[in-house]
Amino acid sequence: MPIIRKDQVTPESPFTGVVSHPFVRAQTGAVALTVNELVIQPGASVPLHIHPTHEEAMVILEGVLEAKLGDQVSEVRPGTAIVAPKEVPHMLTNKGSIPARILAIFPTTAPQRKVL
Numbered sequence: 001m002p003i004i005r006k007d008q009v010t011p012e013s014p015f016t017g018v019v020s021h022p023f024v025r026a027q028t029g030a031v032a033l034t035v036n037e038l039v040i041q042p043g044a045s046v047p048l049h050i051h052p053t054h055e056e057a058m059v060i061l062e063g064v065l066e067a068k069l070g071d072q073v074s075e076v077r078p079g080t081a082i083v084a085p086k087e088v089p090h091m092l093t094n095k096g097s098i099p100a101r102i103l104a105i106f107p108t109t110a111p112q113r114k115v116l
Contacts, residue, residue, distance in 0.1 A: 017044025026109035034106040045093040063100025
């Protein structure tokens with residue numbers, strides 16, 4: 001089982017103001033799981049999107065975010081988890097004054113995203 005340190009993964013920037021650290025994925029030895037740490041800058045968003053083939057779990061670690069899940073909009077803080085079923089539109093916006101940090105967890109090594 002690999003031990004993966006943050007300084008061993010190459011950060012990615014999937015959206016403006018968002019940096020992803022892909023800890024767990026096929027390239028790091030996973031066979032059915034992806035775990036990314038996302039850092040979302042104040043005012044930045046992970047835009048409205050769906051996952052057509054799988055669900056996503058998001059765990060809020062730091063910051064204050066506005067979460068949209070389907071028709072529901074809610075403020076979320078550390079200690080909150082969000083489960084987005086497949087094909088349900090969802091997004092996160094950092095409404096706070098400091099960077100927000102979340103874990104995004106997918107039950108696949110090939111997450112698919114369709115931005116709406």
